[in-house]
Every structure is written in structure tokens, then in C-alpha cells.
Amino acid sequence: MLDTLLLTLPIGIAVGVSAGYLGSLMVLKKMALVGDAMSHVALLGFALGIRFQFPTWLGAFAVLFVSAIIIWDLGKVTKLSFEAIVGATFALALAAGIYLIPNQFDLLEALFGDIASVALLDTIEAVVISIIAIILTKMIYDKLVLGMISEDLAISKGINVSRADLLYLLLVSLVVATGIKIVGSLLVGFLVAVPAASAKNVSSNLLRYSLMSSVFGAISASSGVLLSSYLNVLSGPMVVFSGMVIFVASVLLKWRSK
Amino acid sequence: MENSNDFILRVSNLCVRLQNQTILEKVNFKVKKGTSLAVLGPNGAGKTILFKALLNLVPYEGKVEWEEKVKIGYVPQNIAVSDIPISVEEFLSFRNGRDVANCLEAVKLDAEEVSKKPLGILSGGQLRRVLIAWALIDNPNVLLFDEPTTGVDIGGEEPIFVMLNELKKNEKMTILLITHDVHIVNEYSDYLLALNKCVTFFGESKEIMNPAVQRTLYGETVCAGAPQR
Numbered sequence: 246m247l248d249t250l251l252l253t254l255p256i257g258i259a260v261g262v263s264a265g266y267l268g269s270l271m272v273l274k275k276m277a278l279v280g281d282a283m284s285h286v287a288l289l290g291f292a293l294g295i296r297f298q299f300p301t302w303l304g305a306f307a308v309l310f311v312s313a314i315i316i317w318d319l320g321k322v323t324k325l326s327f328e329a330i331v332g333a334t335f336a337l338a339l340a341a342g343i344y345l346i347p348n349q350f351d352l353l354e355a356l357f358g359d360i361a362s363v364a365l366l367d368t369i370e371a372v373v374i375s376i377i378a379i380i381l382t383k384m385i386y387d388k389l390v391l392g393m394i395s396e397d398l399a400i401s402k403g404i405n406v407s408r409a410d411l412l413y414l415l416l417v418s419l420v421v422a423t424g425i426k427i428v429g430s431l432l433v434g435f436l437v438a439v440p441a442a443s444a445k446n447v448s449s450n451l452l453r454y455s456l457m458s459s460v461f462g463a464i465s466a467s468s469g470v471l472l473s474s475y476l477n478v479l480s481g482p483m484v485v486f487s488g489m490v491i492f493v494a495s496v497l498l499k500w501r502s503k
Numbered sequence: 504m505e506n507s508n509d510f511i512l513r514v515s516n517l518c519v520r521l522q523n524q525t526i527l528e529k530v531n532f533k534v535k536k537g538t539s540l541a542v543l544g545p546n547g548a549g550k551t552i553l554f555k556a557l558l559n560l561v562p563y564e565g566k567v568e569w570e571e572k573v574k575i576g577y578v579p580q581n582i583a584v585s586d587i588p589i590s591v592e593e594f595l596s597f598r599n600g601r602d603v604a605n606c607l608e609a610v611k612l613d614a615e616e617v618s619k620k621p622l623g624i625l626s627g628g629q630l631r632r633v634l635i636a637w638a639l640i641d642n643p644n645v646l647l648f649d650e651p652t653t654g655v656d657i658g659g660e661e662p663i664f665v666m667l668n669e670l671k672k673n674e675k676m677t678i679l680l681i682t683h684d685v686h687i688v689n690e691y692s693d694y695l696l697a698l699n700k701c702v703t704f705f706g707e708s709k710e711i712m713n714p715a716v717q718r719t720l721y722g723e724t725v726c727a728g729a730p731q732r
Contacts, residue, residue: 273587387597390589394622395582398637401558401575402598449621450590 265462281434288342576638
């Protein structure tokens with residue numbers, strides 16, 4: 246059990262921190278449900294990985310990458326909100342993914358995550374990808390926030406808001422694809438949205454908000470991994486339960502401070 | 504005698520069409536350095552779009568010619584800060600890490616009192632001042648200000664215009680502002696551009712008290728026969 250934990254705990258912490266950090270922007274952009282829907286799109290890539298025997302995270306990322314570009318492009322052309330576009334496309338990907346996955350066991354793993362099959366390479370991949378995603382997001386964080394405050398203000402200062410949005414969507418795809426291994430495609434959206442929502446309840450400035458979001462993400466994911474290992478159950482639901490405890494605590498704190 | 508170097512901005516035959524709608528039609532005017540120009544007009548007259556065209560934020564036809572070494576500071580009408588946990592200090596630090604206390608002092612705000620506050624809980628007047636501080640960070644020579652007193656209570660309007668006037672005088676800044684308020688035009692601007700898709704009046708602001716000019720402002724739009732001074 247200790248060997249497994251040495252492999253899965255670093256994934257939990259890495260994915261938790263990166264999903265929490267990127268999620269802090271997702272919540273500010275009021276796109277929390279988009280993150281959730283996008284994670285369902287990943288199921289199709291996961292299924293393709295199983296079918297054609299290549300790494301499932303790579304398949305998930307490839308499908309998310311293409312979806313992100315389509316979503317970004319459709320948004321620019323149609324001026325529809327991200328919600329509308331994602332809502333229109335994710336069900337198709339989910340249906341195709343479920344159809345393509347060969348057996349029920351793989352489907353369960355894809356939907357709810359499974360840490361039992363984690364190998365050293367998975368851990369290294371998850372940690373490296375998470376670090377890259379965090380660094381790149383840090384580089385565009387201020388630009389994205391300024392674009393949310395006023396797109397005109399950002400553009401008038403020479404910021405290419407549209408390009409920053411695209412890069413951000415691609416980074417979210419990367420983190421979601423990595424997170425599927427431990428949380429599953431149905432629940433990875435939780436890691437993007439809920440730690441950030443909890444952090445927002447207890448933050449009055451941006452630094453604290455992004456930091457707390459990352460910390461809450463790490464605590465949710467790592468405690469979920471530990472619990473699932475101890476109780477011998479699927480990891481995804483455990484991550485959700487841990488994250489919800491933090492969320493409820495943050496709501497109580499906010500309620501008390503009013 | 505007018506010297507071509509006196510002007511910081513020349514706009515000729517500016518037309519903006521968005522989604523097959525004509526927003527601005529053949530707008531012509533020029534702005535002298537170190538003066539203030541108030542843009543006045545009813546809702547939907549194209550005032551904000553005019554500013555966006557001047558900033559190259561929307562596609563347009565015609566010519567917008569700024570002086571070569573122009574540095575523009577822009578304060579938009581609406582910003583979304585109510586739902587973003589960002590402090591005044593963090594917002595101002597987005598711009599090259601300049602000394603936040605100095606920036607706030609320049610707009611007559613107490614740095615100790617406001618720098619740690621979230622933008623979303625500032626009063627309308629404080630928020631406008633923070634936005635002016637933001638716009639002034641690069642030491643611009645032109646300030647574009649869309650509705651300076653949006654969200655500001657009645658008592659807070661006058662000090663903002665007094666401050667803008669001081670900036671114009673002390674920093675030799677050119678100021679373009681959008682307003683609905685005739686009193687502001689009369690008291691705080693040198694020139695007036697009345698807009699209703701096209702220019703209905705362009706001239707010195709004191710002309711606003713002239714009944715013939717007021718008829719063009721409040722009467723029907725007469726684009727072809729707009730008085731130009």
C-alpha cells in the first residue's frame with residue numbers, strides 16, 4: 246500500500262494544485278460548469294486510448310485540445326457563450342466515449358478514476374505536466390484577470406485577450422486530462438471548480454485567492470487519494486467528499502464573518 | 504493662425520459599422536494639444552464607439568491620426584470588479600510595478616486607507632479615481648475618459664472634474680471625455696463635440712449656452728447641416 250501511495254500521492258498533490266490554480270480563473274470567468282462539461286469531453290479521448298492502446302491521458306488531452314480550439318473558434322465566430330457551445334458539444338463526446346469503451350471496468354475507471362493502476366511514469370507525467378501548466382498560467386494570469394475586468398482596458402494596453410484565452414483553455418485541457426487518472430472524467434470538473442469556490446469565500450485579494458485555491462485543491466485531491474487507498478474504494482468520490490468538507494467550512498467562515 | 508503641430512488628434516470621415524448597423528457616419532473633428540473636448544450626445548449616439556475607434560478597438564473606415572509621440576490613458580465606462588477578489592494595490596501593480604502609493608496620491612486617495620481594499624467594495628468616486636490612477640501610470644499625454652462620473656454620487660462628481668482640470672493645466676494633458684451633463688461641458692471643457700451618429704455640433708464649449716446650438720443638441724438630428732466652428 247505504501248508503494249502505491251508513493252506513486253499516487255504526488256499525482257494527487259500535483260493535480261490538486263494545478264486544477265485549483267487554473268480553476269481560480271475558471272470560477273472568476275464564471276465558467277465553472279464549462280470546466281465540468283469539458284472534463285466529460287475527455288471521456289472520448291480516454292476511450293480512444295483504450296481502443297487503440299496508447300496512453301489514455303494523451304487521448305484525453307488530444308480530444309480536449311481539439312475541443313478547446315473548436316470552442317474558442319466557435320465563440321469568436323458566433324459570439325455564443327462558452328456555456329452554450331460546450332453544452333452543445335459535450336453530450337456528443339460523452340455518448341461516443343461510452344460507446345467506444347470496451348468493458349464496464351474500464352468505463353468505471355474512466356468515469357470515477359482509479360489509482361490502483363498508477364505506474365511511475367504516470368506520476369512523473371502528472372507532476373511535470375502540472376508544473377508546466379502552473380508556470381504558463383502564472384505568466385498569463387494578470388492578463389486574463391484584466392481581460393475579465395475590462396476587455397477594452399486590456400486590449401488598449403496591447404494585451405491579446407483572445408490569445409491568452411486560447412492558451413488558458415489549452416492548459417485547462419492539459420490539467421483535466423491529467424486529473425482523469427485519479428478523479429475520473431465525471432468528477433475532474435469538481436477539482437477545477439470547488440477548491441476555487443471555497444478559496445473565493447475566504448479571500449479579499451488575488452494572491453490569497455489563487456494560493457488558497459491551489460492549497461484547497463491539493464488537500465482535496467491528496468486526502469481523497471489517502472482515503473480511497475485506506476478504504477479500498479474508487480478515488481474520485483473520495484476527492485469530492487474531501488473537497489466538499491473544505492467548501493462547507495469556507496461557507497461557514499464566510500457566514501460567520503458577515 | 505492654426506499650426507498643424509497644434510493638434511494632437513485629427514479625425515476625418517470616420518465611419519463605424521457593426522453587425523450591419525451604422526454606428527458613426529462621416530465624423531470629422533480635431534483636438535488641440537492641452538485642451539479638453541467633451542463628447543455629448545443621447546444614448547446610442549455612438550460616443551463610446553467613437554472612443555473605441557480612436558483606440559483602434561473596433562474596425563472603422565476613414566482616418567484617425569494621432570500625433571506621433573502620443574501616449575493614451577483610457578478609462579472605460581464599465582468595469583466588472585464586483586465579483587473579482589482583487590485589491591487596489593494588486594490592480595495598480597498590473598502596470599509595471601510602479602509605486603502604488605504615489606499613483607494613489609496623484610488622484611488624491613489615501614494609500615493607507617484604500618490600497619488593501621478589494622476594488623469591488625470601493626465607492627463609485629474612489630473607483631473612478633483608482634481607474635484614473637491606472638490610466639496615469641504610463642505618464643500619458645492624452646486621457647480618454649468614458650463617462651467620468653458613472654456610479655458617483657452627486658457630491659462626488661465635481662471633485663473628479665476639478666481633478667481632471669488640474670491634470671490638464673499642471674500636466675499639459677489633453678482630455679477627451681464623454682458626458683451627458685451640459686453643466687460639465689460648460690464648466691470643465693474647452694471644446695464640445697455633439698454626436699448623434701454624425702457630428703451635430705463641433706466648436707467651443709461656451710457655445711452650448713447659445714439657443715441655436717441647444718436646438719441642434721436637443722432637437723432633431725440634422726447631420727448634413729451640422730454647425731462646425
